[in-house]
Amino acid sequence: MKKLSMILLCMVLLAVVFPSCSIDLRPRVRVENMEFVGDVDGYTLVAFRNVAGQHTLTIPDSIDGSPVIGIGPMAIMRSDDLRTIEIGPNLTEIHGWGITNNRFLQQFVVHEDNPAFTADNGVLFSADMTRLVVYPNANTAVYIDGELQATVSYTVPDGVEVIAHAAFYHAIALHEIVLPNSLRVIETRAFHGAVQIERMDLPEGLEHIGNDAFLRMRGLTEITIPSTVRYIGDFAFYQAENLTDITILAPVEQLTQGRRWLPETGPLSAVTPVWG
16 A cells, blocks of 8 residues: 555656656546546546457446546447447547447447437437437448448438548448538548448538548549538548549639649559549
C-alpha cells in the first residue's frame, strides 16, 4: 500500500513538473474482454479484445454506478467474430474511428431510450436519422467460411444529411449504394476502401466532400460532381485508379479544390475532368 501511494505521488509530481507529458491519471477498469477509462462524466470504452466465437458485444450501461457514455478511437476494430453490437441508453459519444474495419459485423441494436443514436435495419444513425454513423460491413452480405459469396446494395434513407467519418470504411461487401437528395455532407474517409462499389450518383444538394472521402474506390469508373458542391477535400478520389470519367457541374469560381483530389492513373498522370 505504501509503495502504491509513493507511485501515485510520483505520477502527480511528474504531471505538475512536466505538464506537457501525456500522463493519463484517469481510472482504468477491465470488464471481461473490454477496457474502460473513467472521468467525472462516466466511462469510455477504449479497447475490446476479439474472442473467437463471441458474436455479440453488449456494451454495459454502467460500471460501479457510473454510466458508460462513449466509445474511444480504435476501441472496436478488426474483430472478425463480431456480428452484433448492442448499445445501451447512456452511450452518447462514438469517436469517428471508434468502430471500424469489423469485416463480419452485421448489425447494431440500440436501446430505445438512447437519446443520441438509433438503428435502422442494423445500420447506426443519429437519433434524428440525419447522420449515418456506421454501416456494418456485412450488413446483408453472404459469407461462407470467411469468404464473401455475394455483394449487396444499400439505399441510404431519405432525410440523411451527413455520411459520417469512415461510415463505410472498407465496406467491401457493397457493390452499389443509393444516396438521398437530402445529403449535404460526405465526411473524411466516408467510403475509403469500399472497393466493390462500381457506381455512385452524387445528388444535387451535396455541398461538401471531405478529405480522402473516396480514397481507393477502385470499382468506380465515372463520377459527376453536382452543381451544388462547394468543397472537395485533399485526396478525395486519390487511388480510385479506374475512375477515368469525371464531370464537374459546380462552377469553378464556387469550388474549393483540395490537394491532389483527382485520381492518378499512373505515376504522374492525372485524369482530366470535364467542366459541365
